[in-house]
Amino acid sequence: MSIGNSPEDERPFEDASEEARPSVGRALQQARIAAGLTVDDVSTATRVRIAIVHAIEADDFAPCGGDVYARGHIRTLAKAVHLDPAPLIAQYDADHGGRPAPTPAAPLFEAERIRPERRGPNWTAAMVAAIVVVIGFVGFTMFKGDDGSGKNNVADGAATDTSASPTPKSKKPADPKPEPSDSAIAAAPQDKVTVKVSAADGRSWISAKDHNGRQLFDGLLKQGESKTFQDSSKINLILGDAGAIDLFVNGKKIEDDWQPGAVERLTYTKGDPQAG
Structure with a gap:
């Protein structure tokens, strides 16, 4: 045992380093x-x-x-x-090897900035130039055509066109409607009343009913159209414009002096025509 040293002094020194x-x-x-x-x-x-x-x-x-x-x-x-x-x-x-160093952003930014930019063709400028050329050509052509020779050409062309124009074809006249003949009168049934309404001179509204009051027709008859009605005993008519109507009863034309626009109420029965 050494002199002057206590047992505690002889204990190994405890390292309080990072391992602890x-x-x-x-x-x-x-x-x-x-x-x-x-x-x-x-x-x-x-x-x-x-x-x-x-x-x-x-x-x-x-x-x-x-x-x-x-x-x-x-x-x-x-x-x-x-x-x-x-x-x-x-x-x-x-x-774990320390914090990694940050990547500098400046070189990447510079490389991106100096990269050349590709540009496509300027179609707008090309289109404007083409329009200007077309307008100039049209204006030059019109200016050259405004002299005296142009006027003469127009006159000559007008004369040529007039002489060469085809003659319009004449419209074939429509065949006139045949008047009821004796055969038509004979063909009308004797046991019934037959009334034919024809809009010869214009259109007219007409109404037709049988002897029971049943509506046979109610509407507008256009010019050139006709309607035929038949009943066993009686036909009642209303003509909105009697002056435009040709009327045939049992195959015989009714000769009445109806005025244009006149409204007529008529009744016809079997046998000879008679107005009611």
């Missing part, structure tokens, strides 16, 4: 336990999944998905358990 410092995950776990929090409490407060909290406390940072996300989770968990996140992040960087 707890790991990042161990430091977070101890702080959580000291704060009286469970893993579920920390996960609920930080929205970090329970499996990732367990992995970080076991110093397994692979589930974090990369160094950037690992540093973010360390900072979030440290604040939840009341620790200063800066020393823990520095310790994580030292254990």
Whole structure:
């Protein structure tokens, strides 16, 4: 035993270096336990999944998905358990090769800026130039055609066109409608009354009913149209414009001096025509 030295002085010197410092995950776990929090409490407060909290406390940072996300989770968990996140992040960087240097943005920006810009053809300018050329050509042509020879050509052309114009074909006249003949009168049935209404000189509204009052026709008769009505005993007529109507009863034309626009109410029966 050496003189003047106590047994405590002969104990080996305990190195209080970084090896004695707890790991990042161990430091977070101890702080959580000291704060009286469970893993579920920390996960609920930080929205970090329970499996990732367990992995970080076991110093397994692979589930974090990369160094950037690992540093973010360390900072979030440290604040939840009341620790200063800066020393823990520095310790994580030292254990995992340090924080990567940021990529300078200036060279990329310069390269993008000096890249030549490809431009397509200027179709607008080409279209304007083509329109100007066309307008100039048309104006020059019109100016050249405005002299005396042009007028003579127009006159000559007019004379030529007049002489060469074809003679319009004459419209074939329509065949006149035949008047009822004796054969038509003879063909009219003797036991019935037959009335034919023809709009010879214009259109007219007409109404025709049989002896029972049943409506046979009620409408407009256009010029050139005709209607024939037949009944066993009697036909009642109303002519809206009697002056435009030719009337035939039992095959015989009724010769009455009806005025244009006059309204006539007529009744015809079997035998010889008679107005009622």
